[in-house]
Amino acid sequence: MSASHADCVFCNIVNGKLPADKVYEDDLVVGFWDANPVAAVHILIVPRKHIPTLNDVKPEDHILCHVGQVASRIAEDFGVAQTGYRLFINVNRGGGQVIFHLHAHLIAKKRPGSE
């Protein structure tokens, strides 16, 4: 499997071929706003490498702990780290996965001071 897929939405966003409201970027992952946010904060954290689902992550990738750290950092930036947020990964159709490029959702209902 090649590193990037021409017809994968997230590969195209990661490569800059499709626009996205990016909030974080490093050499392993990219974080950007969900196109249809379901909460006050709804960020997708996507590995640059095209891994279809959580089931396909190789132990040597060490991607999940990095996703966790990045989520914590983004939550801090948005001021929701202490108030609370959810980090979740949907796996396969029955788990609600729509785009088959591994991604974690970071969701926070309310941003402090936004009431």
Added chain:
Amino acid sequence: MTDCIFCKIIDGKLPARKVYEDDRVVAFWDAKPASPVHILIVPREHIPTLNDIPEEDRIVDHLSIVARKIAADLGVAESGYRFFINVNRGGGQVIFHLHAHLVAGNDFGTLFIKIGIAAAVLWRKLVRFVRPQPKGKRSERISQ
């Protein structure tokens, strides 16, 4: 932590339906499962939240690997599951000992939406069957 429920479960002082155990994590059924499959994967070390994991600690990697293994054991790895971590009160965290949820099975929200769509499609077919629309023939009727 002496007053932490998860620390007590890990130490065997409180009962739980364990499904997996190794030197770093313990996994057991949620006491109040929200789904047909609802497993909690808990590190042995008492880390309060995801925000408190030290930089060099690779525990989240391990949590996800264990989640995959349990999903495969329970036969939901291919059909689908959700892996999530709630952080702090606003994120729905109730017990302040880091834990990941593995949830799978009937998603009633999606089921209701599917039933709704099927009912709407059937209704439209029924209406068309009972009252056929003479759409294409209208111009012919006018010209006659």
